[in-house]
Amino acid sequence: MQDLSARYPVWLCDIWGVVHNGVAHFPKAVEALRRHRGNGGLVVLLTNAPRSAAKVAGHLAHLGVTNEHYDLIVTSGDVTHELMKPYDGHRIYYLGPERDLGVLDDLKIVKSSPDEAEVILCVGLVHDDTETPQDYAELLARMARRRLPMICANPDKVVRRGNKLIYCAGALAELYASMGGEVTMAGKPYRPIYELARARVEERRGTTPDTHILAIGDGPETDIKGAADYGLDVVLITAGGISEEGADPAELEAEIRKIVPGARIIRTLPDLNWA
Structure with a gap:
């Protein structure tokens, strides 16, 4: 270099x-x-x-x-925070681990159920060390039927953690899009x-x-x-x-x-x- x-x-x-x-x-x-x-x-x-x-x-x-x-x-x-600003004060379905809730800092957003939410914020699998996107197929299909828009905070589909490949939010977004869901991607x-x-x-x-x-x-x-x-x-x-x-x-x-x-x-x- x-x-x-x-x-x-x-x-x-x-x-x-x-x-x-x-x-x-x-x-x-x-x-x-x-x-x-x-x-x-x-x-x-x-x-x-x-x-x-x-x-x-x-x-x-x-x-x-x-x-x-x-x-x-x-x-x-950082980009996700900007994309979520129009939903300030609205109900969202948060899909991901609690450690990444900071992406919503300074926004008055209400975490809600899949049946009441107005948008999905997808930051990843809840337990990415053991789960796969197929574990979420039924949940995603349920929200796709409601035509909920999804904002995906991490377009990566997989990353390597040590010697192991783990799934990321992008894999969930890909599955949701295949079900007809509308997805907005925040990153690369x-x-x-x-x-x-x-x-x-x-x-x-x-x-x-x-x-x-x-x-x-x-x-x-x-x-x-x-x-x-x-x-x-x-x-x-x-x-x-x-x-x-x-x-x-x-x-x-x-x-x-x-x-x-x-x-x-x-x-x-x-x-x-x-x-």
Whole structure:
């Protein structure tokens, strides 16, 4: 990544699978981020985590990733908060673990039953270590029959926690959409999170052309597609994220280019490494 630092002063870097695996940080990755900042670069951690930037920062600190390694954090939770503002004072069905309720901070929203709610806020599976989306099929079908709109706080379908793949809110949203449900996505690969990131960057650095921004990530349907749709070059990371362990990087890149025809992959690396 060293030779890309001057060419792309602003890095929009995914977190889970690139900087850490949910259990521990990747030493080479955090060193690369630190070196980029020392080289005059700006590091924005761009994540589909369905919680505020402040809460993500707290979790990162627990994993050994500190403000020495990044300048800004922009989360799907931040975007979700904006999308939920029109429902302030309304009844919602909250689908997800209690730990992510902070996404509704400062909003006077009433948690309600599936039969009384006006909207679904989906942040994930309640017990993501043991459940699958099919455990929610009956509940989702019930709400789809009521034509409840869903706001999905995390478009990721799966992430790797340690050595285990776990389902995320995006998998529930996909199932709901297949039932005819209306879904609005808050995070990558959709534009709102990139627009928020750009606004935060330009508050720091002023007008910043696309050619000075580099996306970094491991998710084909989130990081790679989001960068392509927003017009950004991207570095694909293969070893720490959702890819199968031992996958050949060249073969993986070729496969992703089939999935995302407009992929703007400029480099494929096993890990985020300065040199």
